[in-house]
Amino acid sequence: MLRAHPQKKQLKNSKPVSKVCKKTTALKKKTALKTTKRSMSGCPFSTMAKKPVSLPPGMTEEDVSIVKSCVPILEQGGVALTTHFYKNMLNDEQDAVKPFFNPTHQIELSQPKALAYSVLCYAKHIDDLGSMLGSADGQKLIATIVKKHLAVQVLPEHYPIVGKHLLRAIREVLGPEVATDQVLNAWGKAYGVLSDLLIGLEATGYDQLASVPNGWRGKREFKIIGKEYANDEKSAISYIIQSEDGKGVMKPLGGQYLTLRLKDDKNNINTTRNYSLSDVVREDENGIGNTYRFTTQIQDKGVVTNYLKEFKNVGDSLSVHPITGEFTLRDIILKDGNEVINPSSNDKATTFIAAGSGITPFMSMVRSYRKHFPNRPLNLIHISTNKNKELFSKDKDEFSSKFNVNIQNVFTDVDQIVQNDMNNMTPFYKNLLKTNIIDHKSGPTPAENIYIVGPAGFMKNTHNVLTQDLKLDGKKINYEFFGPATFFE
Numbered sequence: 079m080l081r082a083h084p085q086k087k088q089l090k091n092s093k094p095v096s097k098v099c100k101k102t103t104a105l106k107k108k109t110a111l112k113t114t115k116r117s118m119s120g121c122p123f124s125t126m127a128k129k130p131v132s133l134p135p136g137m138t139e140e141d142v143s144i145v146k147s148c149v150p151i152l153e154q155g156g157v158a159l160t161t162h163f164y165k166n167m168l169n170d171e172q173d174a175v176k177p178f179f180n181p182t183h184q185i186e187l188s189q190p191k192a193l194a195y196s197v198l199c200y201a202k203h204i205d206d207l208g209s210m211l212g213s214a215d216g217q218k219l220i221a222t223i224v225k226k227h228l229a230v231q232v233l234p235e236h237y238p239i240v241g242k243h244l245l246r247a248i249r250e251v252l253g254p255e256v257a258t259d260q261v262l263n264a265w266g267k268a269y270g271v272l273s274d275l276l277i278g279l280e281a282t283g284y285d286q287l288a289s290v291p292n293g294w295r296g297k298r299e300f301k302i303i304g305k306e307y308a309n310d311e312k313s314a315i316s317y318i319i320q321s322e323d324g325k326g327v328m329k330p331l332g333g334q335y336l337t338l339r340l341k342d343d344k345n346n347i348n349t350t351r352n353y354s355l356s357d358v359v360r361e362d363e364n365g366i367g368n369t370y371r372f373t374t375q376i377q378d379k380g381v382v383t384n385y386l387k388e389f390k391n392v393g394d395s396l397s398v399h400p401i402t403g404e405f406t407l408r409d410i411i412l413k414d415g416n417e418v419i420n421p422s423s424n425d426k427a428t429t430f431i432a433a434g435s436g437i438t439p440f441m442s443m444v445r446s447y448r449k450h451f452p453n454r455p456l457n458l459i460h461i462s463t464n465k466n467k468e469l470f471s472k473d474k475d476e477f478s479s480k481f482n483v484n485i486q487n488v489f490t491d492v493d494q495i496v497q498n499d500m501n502n503m504t505p506f507y508k509n510l511l512k513t514n515i516i517d518h519k520s521g522p523t524p525a526e527n528i529y530i531v532g533p534a535g536f537m538k539n540t541h542n543v544l545t546q547d548l549k550l551d552g553k554k555i556n557y558e559f560f561g562p563a564t565f566f567e
């Protein structure tokens with residue numbers, strides 16, 4: 079059960095926003111330390127130069143100034159607000175929106191944090207949205223939201239529901255003295271502007287997903303034609319699924335993921351989950367490319383991974399949303415539904431680094447990379463607890479024998495190292511990364527692009543080793559989060 083955020087009380091006792099406006103300078107001073115800290119690890123736009131005010135459509139200068147004056151409040155208590163918002167909304171809207179959300183992301187607060195962060199950035203730049211949305215970081219933020227919305231199939235009719243609960247949360251968390259009608263009115267307009275932007279981008283995204291060769295809109299039915307363990311311990315399962323109509327399926331970019339829409343009243347399942355494609359599209363006996371493979375790491379008490387294991391077998395159906403995702407190779411892009419080499423690609427080496435089931439997207443990325451670049455140096459470093467738990471050993475044998483991939487398997491023997499305790503293995507790990515990335519002799523230069531997938535702590539540690547110890551450029555490092563992106567924190 080979610081507990082009230084300790085700051086809630088403090089927020090309720092805050093001054094009305096009109097007074098907050100007048101005291102903005104004082105408040106800014108008060109929160110300066112916090113703001114500086116955030117600007118280092120938080121909102122990517124906070125270092126942007128201030129530009130003259132430009133008004134978002136339908137908003138007055140007063141509306142804009144009210145929204146901006148809430149920034150210190152959001153910095154302090156944004157997560158309390160969004161946690162309260164989700165609690166109410168998911169309780170009240172059991173049919174309309176609850177099935178889209180992963181309950182675990184509520185418990186671990188990753189989704190409330192992601193939403194709070196995006197609302198904070200939006201409020202901070204409400205007077206200059208053009209610059210924010212035009213910057214690389216702004217585009218990344220919006221693209222991440224849109225891609226996730228496309229994956230779970232957020233539609234225009236859902237926006238008023240979210241908007242209603244957001245305003246309700248503002249009123250309830252800040253109290254009617256602070257969240258006056260005027261404040262709610264300004265936020266209502268600001269929410270409308272952001273909604274219109276997202277709805278527009280999502281409409282384009284849905285059209286694109288439906289118009290690529292063999293693409294589709296909404297759900298499409300697939301049949302499970304293969305189900306097999308992906309490691310010796312039998313704690314991970316690969317599912318091969320084929321379109322029920324037998325027709326071709328949209329070709330993804332290596333690294334993208336599918337989304338399962340699961341509804342089974344008998345087993346009390348009504349939810350959505352994302353799974354990276356762990357192979358490229360394969361053809362059936364008639365030469366039609368109509369299958370996908372995904373692989374689940376069975377979670378202790380995990381709702382969907384155990385449900386699939388128990389109840390979904392060869393011959394059963396699965397409803398699948400179109401393939402999406404931003405974690406793809408920089409060297410390869412989609413053109414007219416097919417993978418082609420990115421014209422800006424250079425001939426430098428690439429390194430994939432995975433922990434545990436984080437290896438899944440690399441299974442399609444390796445094949446796709448090799449198809450286009452048969453000779454470029456390619457490293458795959460995979461950290462597992464032990465040989466018994468190691469995923470995809472057969473695929474990896476093929477990668478190293480047929481595709482000339484430099485594979486480094488690392489067995490830590492301690493579960494927790496992958497999760498939390500990377501520091502203990504940092505000297506060893508640093509050397510491993512140095513040997514495989516910096517000193518790797520098979521390529522013309524050290525690895526240009528590095529891709530990392532695993533638990534957030536693992537990715538952070540790896541990023542630190544690469545940028546601080548090995549002095550690599552952080553811009554070359556790419557991540558995938560198996561949940562809401564924690565760069566929002």
Ligand SMILES: Cc1cc2nc3c(=O)[nH]c(=O)nc-3n(C[C@H](O)[C@H](O)[C@H](O)COP(=O)(O)OP(=O)(O)OC[C@H]3O[C@@H](n4cnc5c(N)ncnc54)[C@H](O)[C@@H]3O)c2cc1C
Pocket residue numbers: 180181182185335351352353354355372373374375376377378379380381382383384403435438439559560561562
């Ligand atoms: C882009 C993307 C790609 C992904 N790709 C893959 C992939 O290729 N393979 C893969 O296996 N996963 C992948 N995931 C993760 C996947 O979507 C699911 O989150 C994962 O399978 C767990 O689902 P679940 O329903 O089994 O577990 P959940 O029921 O969501 O539970 C997850 C964990 O939280 C714990 N938990 C749940 N409730 C509580 C509670 N009240 N208190 C304490 N702990 C609790 C559970 O015990 C479990 O260990 C991906 C996610 C994303 C966003």
Ligand code: HEM
Pocket residue numbers: 175178179180181183184189192193196197222223226227230232233236237238240269272273276561562563564
């Ligand atoms: C202006 C409005 C909105 C904003 C700013 C917003 C913002 C976000 C953000 C920041 C994420 C996290 C992205 C990631 O890293 O994965 C997200 C995910 C999500 N959003 Fe929205 N969103 C908005 C509206 C909506 C609406 C109307 C719905 C419909 C119900 C919705 C449903 C979801 C879902 C289901 C997820 C994934 C949640 C999960 O993984 O548990 N959002 N959104």
